[in-house]
Amino acid sequence: xxxxxxxxADVAKHSQVSKSTxxxxxxxxxxxMGEETKARIExxxxxxGYRPNIVARSLKQKSTTTIGVIVANILHVFSTQVxxxxxxxxxxxxxxxxxxxxxxxxxxxxxxxxMLHAKQVDGxxxxxxGGNIETLQxxxxxxxxxxxxxxxxxxxTIPSVVLDNEKASTLAVQHFIERGYQKISIMTTxxxxxxxxxRERIRGYKQALQENGINVNENYIKSLELxxxxxxIEEMLSLQDPPEAILAGNDLALIEILKFIKKNNVSIPxxxxxxxxxxxxxxSFYNPRLTTISQPTFEMGKKAAELxxxxxxxxxxxxxxxxxxFEPTLIERDSC
Amino acid sequence: xxxxxxxxADVAKHSQVSKSTxxxxxxxxxxxMGEETKARIExxxxxxGYRPNIVARSLKQKSTTTIGVIVANILHVFSTQVxxxxxxxxxxxxxxxxxxxxxxxxxxxxxxxxMLHAKQVDGxxxxxxGGNIETLQxxxxxxxxxxxxxxxxxxxTIPSVVLDNEKASTLAVQHFIERGYQKISIMTTxxxxxxxxxRERIRGYKQALQENGINVNENYIKSLELxxxxxxIEEMLSLQDPPEAILAGNDLALIEILKFIKKNNVSIPxxxxxxxxxxxxxxSFYNPRLTTISQPTFEMGKKAAELxxxxxxxxxxxxxxxxxxFEPTLIERDSC
DNA sequence: TTGTATGCGTTATCAG
DNA sequence: CTGATAACGCATACAA
Numbered sequence: 001x002x003x004x005x006x007x008x009a010d011v012a013k014h015s016q017v018s019k020s021t022x023x024x025x026x027x028x029x030x031x032x033m034g035e036e037t038k039a040r041i042e043x044x045x046x047x048x049g050y051r052p053n054i055v056a057r058s059l060k061q062k063s064t065t066t067i068g069v070i071v072a073n074i075l076h077v078f079s080t081q082v083x084x085x086x087x088x089x090x091x092x093x094x095x096x097x098x099x100x101x102x103x104x105x106x107x108x109x110x111x112x113x114x115m116l117h118a119k120q121v122d123g124x125x126x127x128x129x130g131g132n133i134e135t136l137q138x139x140x141x142x143x144x145x146x147x148x149x150x151x152x153x154x155x156x157t158i159p160s161v162v163l164d165n166e167k168a169s170t171l172a173v174q175h176f177i178e179r180g181y182q183k184i185s186i187m188t189t190x191x192x193x194x195x196x197x198x199r200e201r202i203r204g205y206k207q208a209l210q211e212n213g214i215n216v217n218e219n220y221i222k223s224l225e226l227x228x229x230x231x232x233i234e235e236m237l238s239l240q241d242p243p244e245a246i247l248a249g250n251d252l253a254l255i256e257i258l259k260f261i262k263k264n265n266v267s268i269p270x271x272x273x274x275x276x277x278x279x280x281x282x283x284s285f286y287n288p289r290l291t292t293i294s295q296p297t298f299e300m301g302k303k304a305a306e307l308x309x310x311x312x313x314x315x316x317x318x319x320x321x322x323x324x325x326f327e328p329t330l331i332e333r334d335s336c
Numbered sequence: 337x338x339x340x341x342x343x344x345a346d347v348a349k350h351s352q353v354s355k356s357t358x359x360x361x362x363x364x365x366x367x368x369m370g371e372e373t374k375a376r377i378e379x380x381x382x383x384x385g386y387r388p389n390i391v392a393r394s395l396k397q398k399s400t401t402t403i404g405v406i407v408a409n410i411l412h413v414f415s416t417q418v419x420x421x422x423x424x425x426x427x428x429x430x431x432x433x434x435x436x437x438x439x440x441x442x443x444x445x446x447x448x449x450x451m452l453h454a455k456q457v458d459g460x461x462x463x464x465x466g467g468n469i470e471t472l473q474x475x476x477x478x479x480x481x482x483x484x485x486x487x488x489x490x491x492x493t494i495p496s497v498v499l500d501n502e503k504a505s506t507l508a509v510q511h512f513i514e515r516g517y518q519k520i521s522i523m524t525t526x527x528x529x530x531x532x533x534x535r536e537r538i539r540g541y542k543q544a545l546q547e548n549g550i551n552v553n554e555n556y557i558k559s560l561e562l563x564x565x566x567x568x569i570e571e572m573l574s575l576q577d578p579p580e581a582i583l584a585g586n587d588l589a590l591i592e593i594l595k596f597i598k599k600n601n602v603s604i605p606x607x608x609x610x611x612x613x614x615x616x617x618x619x620s621f622y623n624p625r626l627t628t629i630s631q632p633t634f635e636m637g638k639k640a641a642e643l644x645x646x647x648x649x650x651x652x653x654x655x656x657x658x659x660x661x662f663e664p665t666l667i668e669r670d671s672c
Numbered sequence: 673t674t675g676t677a678t679g680c681g682t683t684a685t686c687a688g
Numbered sequence: 689c690t691g692a693t694a695a696c697g698c699a700t701a702c703a704a
Contacts, residue, residue: 007681018691023683032689049474054454055395056681059696064391066434066455080416087437096455098402098434101423119390119402119432138385255617262621280618281591285598287623343697354675359699368673392697395680 006048015044026052058120066096067308068116068124070109072151074101077251078278078297079127082149085301086125093309095122106131117144122312125304128153130195145311149304152196152323159311159322161304165197166204168293168328172247172275173208175291179336181245181273184209185220185236187229187257188249198223201249201277217241229256237272244273245336251278254290273336277328289333296326342384351380362388394456402432403644404452404460406445408487410437413587414614414633415463418485421637422461429645431458442467453480458648461640464489466531481647485640488532488659495647495658497640501533502540504629504664508583508611509544511627515672517581517609520545521556521572523565523593524585534559537585537613565592573608580609581672587614590626609672613664625669632662 008026012019017037025033025041044050058064069086071079087097098121102109106129113135116124123145128136133155139146140158148160169186176184186205188198202223206216220243224232236243248254254276261268268274268288275291276283283290303324310316344362348355353373361369361377380386394400405422407415423433434457438445442465449471452460459481464472469491475482476494484496505522512520522541524534538559542552556579560568572579584590590612597604604610604624611627612619619626639660646652 005681008683009681019681020683020685020692021690024690027683034689037689051450051454053395053456053681055391055400055456056696057683058391059389059395059681059698060683062696074420084410084437096434096436096451098432100432101420114387115432118387255621258618258621262623262625282594282616282618282622285591285594286618287598289598344699345697355698356676356700357674360674363699370673373673389697392680393699395682395697396699398680 006050007053010048011041011044011050014048015040017041063122064120065094066098066121068121069097069099070102070112070124070126071099072102072127072129073104075252076278077280078150078295081297082301082304085298086305089302089305095309102129104129110135123308125149125308127151145308147304147308149300150197157322159307161300161307161324163197163295164325164327165200166207168277169201169204169247170208171328171330172277172293173205175275175330176245176273176336177212179273182214183220183241183243184245184247185222185243186247186249187222187224187232187253189253190223190225198249205247226252226256230260233257233260246272246274248274248276251276251280254278254280268335275336283333288335291333291336292331293328294331295328300326342386343389346384347377347380347386350384351376353377399458400456401430402434402457404457405433405435406438406448406460406462407435408438408463408465409440411588412614413616414486414631417633418637421634422641425638425641431645438465440465446471459644461485461644463487481644483640483644485636486533493658495643497636497643497660497662499533499631500661500663501536502543504613505537505540505583506544507664507666508613508629509541511611511666512581512609512672513548515609518550519577519579520581520583521558521579522583522585523558523560523568523589525589526559526561534585541583562588562592565589566596569593569596582608582610584610584612587612587616590614590616604671611672619669624671627669627672628667629664630667631664636662
């Protein structure tokens with residue numbers, strides 16, 4: 001329904017020069033251009049309200065200065081914070097960002113991968129669901145720039161920006177133990193997809209326990225869908241020997257736990273101590289203030305964007321090691 | 337750095353037909369096409385791993401099946417929720433979404449408007465900063481599809497999806513009064529840009545007070561930058577006649593208030609009652625649970641997307657009234 | 673039923 | 689210093 005359509009040709013006509021000259025002008029190649037010509041072109045551009053058509057340019061130059069971001073599940077704070085960082089960096093480089101939410105569904109993920117590829121985005125950052133390995137592998141072979149965030153896919157040597165997840169759990173468990181807690185639980189969202197962060201967090205949890213001479217109690221380890229948390233916690237707390245502390249594997253898990261606690265009038269940390277992985281907005285002013293393990297989300301997003309942008313611009317990074325691990329930090333507050 | 341570049345021409349060669357035939361096949365126009373031809377084309381596509389180039393198609397068809405969303409400030413929950421709804425709807429219609437954060441800066445907003453336009457997105461949804469009226473006006477004249485969300489710009493008759501802001505405040509004030517509070521404050525983020533929601537919320541607040549025979553106390557009305565909240569609240573509470581209830585004008589304001597309250601050991605609702613406009617994630621399990629005024633964010637995002645998509649597809653909506661106001665709801669919990 | 677020719681708006685090459 | 693002309697990959701009348 002748009003009415004206008006002023007092109008480079010119109011500008012050319014209006015300013016009595018050829019299209020090529022206008023193009024040169026537009027691309028700042030006016031080294032050998034007459035002052036008067038420049039002025040005429042500029043005037044025509046103003047008068048006609050000319051705007052270059054980036055689609056045409058993209059077709060010609062085979063670059064859209066746009067990247068795609070496919071996030072497994074946008075409901076996590078982690079995702080939104082990393083995305084924000086990616087957008088910031090891209091903005092600095094004059095790149096645009098199309099973000100897609102795969103909703104933890106490999107099918108959706110695949111659709112988006114192909115869509116973005118077809119749209120000729122210059123590269124993609126993926127928070128992988130764990131599926132679509134072949135597709136991704138093929139794209140890698142075709143030299144299509146890809147960077148992973150949050151999750152590793154063992155079979156692929158694609159640059160990946162992740163947290164040191166084992167350390168995250170270790171920090172938490174260590175802190176619990178220092179504060180005198182021995183019966184420690186870990187609760188995380190469903191593990192069906194067998195994703196690295198969840199696995200690594202549980203592994204780190206177990207190791208830390210063992211290193212402190214505490215036996216792992218499998219009853220204290222819960223991986224549940226969000227709507228199962230209620231019964232899961234209930235179950236655990238009804239054990240003859242219930243846990244005294246819970247490590248929430250991510251923000252969504254933490255929220256479910258807090259809901260349960262609120263509903264059942266449990267008190268923190270008297271009845272149950274709590275540490276959550278991920279920075280939730282309300283940690284610092286919740287009652288009580290929540291001890292958390294924080295991820296350097298901005299740094300991670302920045303790294304991912306830079307890796308991708310470098311790849312796109314042909315500045316290959318020395319990829320001896322394609323895994324970039326970031327350090328979590330414990331922020332001590334009042335819930336443990 | 338990509339290696340591949342298989343085009344429609346390659347497929348045509350490989351399957352011994354012309355480009356047009358392949359094109360027809362791709363666009364499902366195989367009514368009059370020989371079975372055998374179809375098979376050959378399909379095979380060639382598979383073998384070569386052909387992927388249509390959407391950029392080329394967009395250039396030809398003058399449609400990118402992409403829309404832009406420019407949000408004034410992405411830090412508000414309201415924004416993120418509305419964006420999510422917009423993306424959902426667009427996804428249904430097979431449209432893509434590029435979202436840009438203007439950061440409450442009209443300059444940035446302008447840059448994005450022009451960028452998106454140049455990128456030939458089929459339309460834009462804007463949470464306007466209040467600047468760039470001329471630019472927007474010009475685009476409207478050029479029949480470029482635009483929809484506003486959250487904020488109205490009085491001079492422009494562009495379809496706008498907004499909350500009934502006066503009613504939001506009215507609901508809150510009414511509730512305070514029913515619960516026996518008379519000294520009621522409203523705190524909102526800076527009003528320098530003179531934006532409609534903030535103005536309307538304050539107006540609604542004043543009206544509700546007056547309708548209940550309560551005098552408006554200008555000392556109880558604060559519009560501050562986020563980092564000024566501390567001193568602002570302090571100031572108010574040191575009045576000889578301090579307020580007993582605060583209405584937080586949006587989520588960010590609410591958070592600042594809660595931070596202050598936490599730091600100063602004020603208790604809710606004993607010392608001060610609280611209602612917040614916007615649904616914050618933690619309202620239902622904060623201690624105490626927070627009474628809020630909720631906006632139908634999903635509905636609003638959906639409406640905005642549909643208005644835009646309709647416009648893009650030429651299905652003009654009957655625009656007798658171009659303002660779509662949505663109803664807020666009070667969710668009663670324990671902070672008042 | 674399929675092929676040919678042309679154009680979408682830009683950039684790049686190479687003469688002039 | 690400037691201007692033809694040919695791509696880029698696809699879609700679409702119009703022919704055949």
